[in-house]
Amino acid sequence: MVSLSDYLILSAIIFCIGLVGIFVNRTNIITLLMCVELILVAVNTNFIAFSHFLGNEAGQIFVFFILTVAAAEVAIGLAILTLLFRNKGSINVDVTNSLKG
Amino acid sequence: MSFxxxxFYVFSFWFIAASLAMIFSRNAAKAVLFLILAFFSAASIWILLEAEFLAITLILVxxxxVMVLFLFVIKMLNIDKSSLRAKFASYLPLGLIVAAIIAAEMALVLGNNQFGLEMMAAPARHAADYSNITVLALQLYTDYVYPFELAAVLLxxxxxxxxxLVHRNEGNRKTQNIAEQVSVKAKDRVYLVSITTPNKEGK
Structure with missing residues (x-):
């Protein structure tokens, strides 16, 4: 049988891969958003694993809400990205320093 | 080794491989496709955990x-690839060190000594007539109905x-002119004309 620690370590590995992705792709906002999605999926896997092993469905309900919020976040994030590209002509993080004093 | x-190991392998390919791929469109593979593997693992509804939701939603939206934006923006990868390697060692430390710490905390099968036995599989959707719906529409409504408002x-954010050309926008609406008179909107109706004989 697969133990709970296997699932938890799997999601920890995915979380770390998402983190490395943020470090590596720190100039590209689209890939940054995708890495955030990867981290969210890792967290959701944690919730579902605990929900399964503890026999409590509240974890799955929580995942449902996380998916909702993440979908809203992506929609607004990509809208901001489109706006940024329209105004700056690039989505490189380095061009978004207008607020720098 | 049981089935x-x-x-679990097959799905985990593809999950991790697709995630690694996603973060190291130079092309954003390819990264989206790898992320789709990662999500499919994640959904498979969720099905192993008997969360069928959420697995299907992950794939559908x-x-x-969301991934189609990503692809749409990537194709629409036509990004210059060379400028985005200029500093590719500069932060890689730091990121690898941080991630390795986090992974090692988590493996220590989440290892077999704390969450192994001896500490937390695997629950028995549900019967064939068990419906994950029914169980979730019973919770969602009773105990969690208020957060559910809030999620709808959030969407x-x-x-x-x-x-x-992305709407432009304000000239075409349909707006209300409140002052004009308030100061309108009845005779501006309705005017009566008297017409002679013919009687039955047509005279």
Missing amino acids: DQIL YVGA LIAIIAAIT
Whole structure:
């Protein structure tokens, strides 16, 4: 049988891969958003694993809400990205320093 | 090794491989496709954990809507690839060190000594007539109905915000002129004309 620690370590590995992705792709906002999605999926896997092993469905309900919020976040994030590209002509993080004093 | 374990390791392998390919791929469109593979593997693992509804939701909502939105934006923006990868390697060692430390710490905390099968036995599989959707719906529409409504309002706000952000050419926008609406008189809107109706004989 697969133990709970296997699932938890799997999601920890995915979380770390998402983190490395943020470090590596720190100039590209689209890939940054995708890495955030990867981290969210890792967290959701944690919730579902605990929900399964503890026999409590509240974890799955929580995942449902996380998916909702993440979908809203992506929609607004990509809208901001489109706006940024329209105004700056690039989505490189380095061009978004207008607020720098 | 049981069949469950074989499935778990196969799905985990593809999950991790697709995630690594996603973060190291130079092309954003390819990265989206790898992320789709990662989401499919994640959904498979969720099905192993008997969360069928969420697994299907992940595929329908994420692969079907969110990833297509990503692809749409990537194709629409026509990004210059060379400028985005200029500093590719500079932060890689630091990121690898941080991630390795986090992974090692988590493996220590989440290892077999704390969450192994001896500490937390695997629950028995549900019967064939068990419905994950029914169980979730019973919770969602009773105990969690208020957060559910709030999530709906949140999605509405997201729709309005996204449309407001990217909408342009204000000249075509349909708006209300409140002063004009308040100061309108009845005779401006309705005027009566007297017409002669013919009687039955047509005279």
